[in-house]
Amino acid sequence: xxxxxxxxxxxxxxxxxxxxxxxxxxxxxxxxxxxxxxxxxxxxxxxxxxxxxxxxxxxxxxxxxxxxxxxxxxxxxxxxxxxxxxxxxxxxxxxxxxxxxxxxxxxxxxxxxxxxxxxxxxxxxxxxxxxxxxxxxxxxxxxxxxxxxxxxxxxxxxxxxxxxxxxxxxxxxxxxxxxxxxxxxxxxxxxxxxxxxxxxxxxxxxxxxxxxxxxxxxxxxxxxxxxxxxxxxxxxxxxxxxxxxxxxxxxxxxxxxxxxxxxxxxxxxx
Numbered sequence: 516x517x518x519x520x521x522x523x524x525x526x527x528x529x530x531x532x533x534x535x536x537x538x539x540x541x542x543x544x545x546x547x548x549x550x551x552x553x554x555x556x557x558x559x560x561x562x563x564x565x566x567x568x569x570x571x572x573x574x575x576x577x578x579x580x581x582x583x584x585x586x587x588x589x590x591x592x593x594x595x596x597x598x599x600x601x602x603x604x605x606x607x608x609x610x611x612x613x614x615x616x617x618x619x620x621x622x623x624x625x626x627x628x629x630x631x632x633x634x635x636x637x638x639x640x641x642x643x644x645x646x647x648x649x650x651x652x653x654x655x656x657x658x659x660x661x662x663x664x665x666x667x668x669x670x671x672x673x674x675x676x677x678x679x680x681x682x683x684x685x686x687x688x689x690x691x692x693x694x695x696x697x698x699x700x701x702x703x704x705x706x707x708x709x710x711x712x713x714x715x716x717x718x719x720x721x722x723x724x725x726x727x728x729x730x731x732x733x734x735x736x737x738x739x740x741x742x743x744x745x746x747x748x749x750x751x752x753x754x755x756x757x758x759x760x761x762x763x764x765x766x767x768x769x770x771x772x773x774x775x776x777x778x779x780x781x782x783x784x785x
Contacts, residue, residue: 529598549735573601650683
């Protein structure tokens, strides 16, 4: 008889990106890379390419709840990863799920726009996420643009982080790819202080799905039993490697190569 519970399960709630660069496919590939089994709940269907989002339609909130509960009653979910939510109703649905499973860690990538452009969350969704999801979040992973949008009265990124912690998050990792710095500086905050600033080589170009990759890797490592600080550090190294090995197969942004580790050295393109 097959032994149960040998592979950590991560439930990821995110939108579908038909390019495969971001969204639910990015989550699945990153979770596989962390040795996890992904349980994907699609929150929205998008029409997009590697350059921009044209439009999207949110999944019905009742269908999200029914899908998630079916899995949660059958599998031992070890972590939640939340990306694009799609609608206020979906935020409310996800909130009810998290309330019923308070011991499961939550990684929230608070997506507002697609990497190549196109809004995915307006002010109403942002307000709902602040009220209903941030208080239940273990690790929040905004980029600097998202951090400023969620903490709109803060006058610098340190103040943004403090505001986000005050909203209920346990850890806040603000990524710095959008900042004008020689190195990419990702700042980790908890307990109302800056725990660490991680510096990474700034790679050329821009990437489609880097935030999904990082957040999913953190969730996967939490599911594997790592403490948040260790998971956040290790996930950044993995995410940077996916960018270093990325490939540009569309006319827009580069796609992270989340399965770079599966290729032999003789297949490396440099």
